[in-house]
Structures are given as structure tokens and as C-alpha cells.
Amino acid sequence: MSKENKSFLSKLEKLPRSFYLRDTIIVSKDLLGKYLVHKTSEGVTAGRIVEVEAYIGPEDKAAHSYNGKKTERNRAMFESGGIAYIFQVYGKNFCFNVVTQREGMPEAVLVRALEPVFGLELMAKRRGFDELSNKNIKLLTNGPSKLCQAMAIDKSLYGKSLLSNNLFIAELKGEDKDFKIISTPRINIDYAGEAKDYRWRFLISGSKFVSRK
DNA sequence: TGTCCGATTGGT
DNA sequence: CCAATCGGACAG
Numbered sequence: 001m002s003k004e005n006k007s008f009l010s011k012l013e014k015l016p017r018s019f020y021l022r023d024t025i026i027v028s029k030d031l032l033g034k035y036l037v038h039k040t041s042e043g044v045t046a047g048r049i050v051e052v053e054a055y056i057g058p059e060d061k062a063a064h065s066y067n068g069k070k071t072e073r074n075r076a077m078f079e080s081g082g083i084a085y086i087f088q089v090y091g092k093n094f095c096f097n098v099v100t101q102r103e104g105m106p107e108a109v110l111v112r113a114l115e116p117v118f119g120l121e122l123m124a125k126r127r128g129f130d131e132l133s134n135k136n137i138k139l140l141t142n143g144p145s146k147l148c149q150a151m152a153i154d155k156s157l158y159g160k161s162l163l164s165n166n167l168f169i170a171e172l173k174g175e176d177k178d179f180k181i182i183s184t185p186r187i188n189i190d191y192a193g194e195a196k197d198y199r200w201r202f203l204i205s206g207s208k209f210v211s212r213k
Numbered sequence: 214t215g216t217c218c219g220a221t222t223g224g225t
Numbered sequence: 226c227c228a229a230t231c232g233g234a235c236a237g
Contacts, residue, residue: 022229066233071234072233072234073232073233074232085234088231088232088233089231089232090229090230090231091229091230091231091232092229092230092231
């Protein structure tokens with residue numbers, strides 16, 4: 001492990017529970033530039049969050065919690081913020097969400113893309129790449145299910161606290177917030193009626209690690 | 214129990 | 226653009 005890598009890990013400061021118990025649009029924007037970290041027996045992986053989407057409760061037709069619907073799949077959305085809501089789509093693909101707000105407010109933020117910053121070789125192995133190169137580095141984590149595969153996030157982490165020691169979100173001590181935020185409509189929610197036009201997708205302007213421009 | 218379908222991905 | 230793929234939601 002290189003010196004700068006050790007330095008990176010030592011500068012991480014886990015976000016407190018209070019970060020998550022706030023307005024979901026605010027939390028969404030504030031998650032940009034933060035670091036998602038997962039420590040497993042295979043090693044540590046971490047990525048800088050560059051793209052997210054907000055899913056906001058009973059009034060949002062795109063949200064799994066639309067109309068207050070509570071099922072076995074989405075029950076984590078109804079719990080107090082600061083835990084993981086993980087669901088599966090199209091068979092083998094997982095999506096990772098950060099639950100926000102207080103208990104009974106079923107809101108969450110989907111993490112859609114990361115800039116890989118730590119454990120890239122391990123990410124490449126999990127993604128099934130033969131080798132890691134400058135050409136395929138962004139393909140490690142530029143989609144909601146790609147980043148789950150690279151970070152080894154699956155349903156075994158469903159409902160788990162993001163204040164735990166293995167899966168958490170952190171900021172980098174002393175790092176300046178030197179980016180602009182772009183908002184667009186959310187991806188692949190054509191079924192959501194008028195909600196499909198809400199600009200609740202947020203990206204770090206100019207990042208080449210987002211899922212789509 | 215049976216049918217339907219997706220907050221995606223990867224390959225044409 | 227299009228097919229793969231399968232667990233969860235829901236109707237019966």
C-alpha cells in the first residue's frame with residue numbers, strides 16, 4: 001500500500017447520524033464529493049460520490065414508497081436515516097440507497113456513480129475485468145449496479161447502519177468543496193408521470209465518472 | 214401459485 | 226436499439 005493511500009484512509013471522517021436526518025434534496029447535494037467506503041475480508045474499496053438521485057416519499061411517483069406503500073422490499077426506507085436501502089433489479093443487479101429523514105418518512109438517495117479512489121484492483125477483479133487500465137477505470141463504478149458490484153454491496157447489507165465500521169460514508173479532512181453541482185431529471189423512471197421531469201438527479205459538474213452526460 | 218416487470222447492463 | 230434474467234409484488 002502506498003504512502004498516499006495510507007494517508008487517504010487516515011484522513012477519512014465518518015459522517016454523523018445527524019447528516020442523514022435532514023431534507024433529502026439537501027442530503028443528496030451534500031453527498032456529492034463524499035466518500036463511500038466498504039471494508040471486507042478481501043480488502044478496502046472506496047469511491048468519491050459524483051452522481052445521486054433523490055426519491056422522496058409518498059408524493060413521488062418514482063419512489064418505491066409512493067403513496068405510502070410499504071412492502072418487504074422497501075421497509076428500510078421507512079426507518080430512521082443513516083442506514084442502507086438495497087434493492088435488486090433485472091435479476092442480478094443491486095442498487096444502493098442512503099435512507100434519509102426520521103422514522104416514518106420513507107425517503108432515500110440512490111448513489112448512481114463513483115470516482116474510484118481506493119482498492120481499484122479489487123474493484124476490477126469483482127467487476128470481472130482481466131486487467132485495470134486507464135481505458136476501463138471509469139467503467140468500474142459509472143452506474144448504480146456497477147458500483148455495487150465493485151464495492152461488494154449486496155442484500156446482506158440491507159438495513160445496515162452507515163455508521164458501522166465496515167460500510168460508511170465519510171468526508172476527507174481538510175478537503176475543499178471545489179466543484180459545481182448540475183441537476184437533471186432522473187434516469188429510467190418513465191413510468192413516473194409528472195415526477196419524471198423533476199430535476200432530482202445531481203452530478204458533479206464536469207466529472208467523467210458519471211453514468212451519463 | 215402464476216404472471217408481470219423493472220431506480221440496469223452489456224453487446225449490436 | 227435490444228435482450229438477458231429473476232426476486233418481489235400482486236392478483237386470484
